[in-house]
Amino acid sequence: MLEVNPPVPGAQVKRMPRARQFAPVLERLRSAGLRPTRQRLALARLLFDKAARHVSAEQLHAEAVAASIPVSLATVYNSLHQFTAAGLLREVVVEAGRSYFDTNTSEHHHFYHEDSGSLQDIAGSELGVSELPTPPSGTTVSRIDVIVRLRKYE
Numbered sequence: 001m002l003e004v005n006p007p008v009p010g011a012q013v014k015r016m017p018r019a020r021q022f023a024p025v026l027e028r029l030r031s032a033g034l035r036p037t038r039q040r041l042a043l044a045r046l047l048f049d050k051a052a053r054h055v056s057a058e059q060l061h062a063e064a065v066a067a068s069i070p071v072s073l074a075t076v077y078n079s080l081h082q083f084t085a086a087g088l089l090r091e092v093v094v095e096a097g098r099s100y101f102d103t104n105t106s107e108h109h110h111f112y113h114e115d116s117g118s119l120q121d122i123a124g125s126e127l128g129v130s131e132l133p134t135p136p137s138g139t140t141v142s143r144i145d146v147i148v149r150l151r152k153y154e
């Protein structure tokens with residue numbers, strides 16, 4: 001699993017008045033066409049108020065619980081998929097049933113460390129894909145995601 005910095009409950013709450021504290025994520029949700037419910041706002045703050053990162057639903061749920069945000073794992077899953085559908089996140093499926101949600105939605109690829117289960121960004125410019133097969137008729141390539149799987153030397 002990825003390493004998690006323990007969130008500091010309430011750390012950012014006291015710095016700004018309530019309305020301003022939510023402003024950036026509020027605008028982000030609205031401009032993505034998502035109704036800014038209390039739970040979505042709280043989860044969006046956990047996701048986007050830090051540097052770009054890769055987070056699993058379980059990890060985000062643990063952060064929410066630690067920050068005293070009353071939200072179920074199912075709601076976290078639903079919100080992550082809604083954020084992804086709205087273009088705020090990218091889902092990176094590393095194995096069947098194992099996904100990370102990437103707050104960096106720019107074009108890039110990933111190293112996947114199989115031993116630690118963590119993702120590391122590869123800049124889009126660092127990797128080129130040549131000789132793509134012709135897409136089936138009636139389709140066009142929308143995006144190419146490359147996951148380079150790594151393991152430690154024996």
Ligand SMILES: [Zn+2]
Nearest residue numbers: 102104110121
């Ligand atoms: Zn990434």
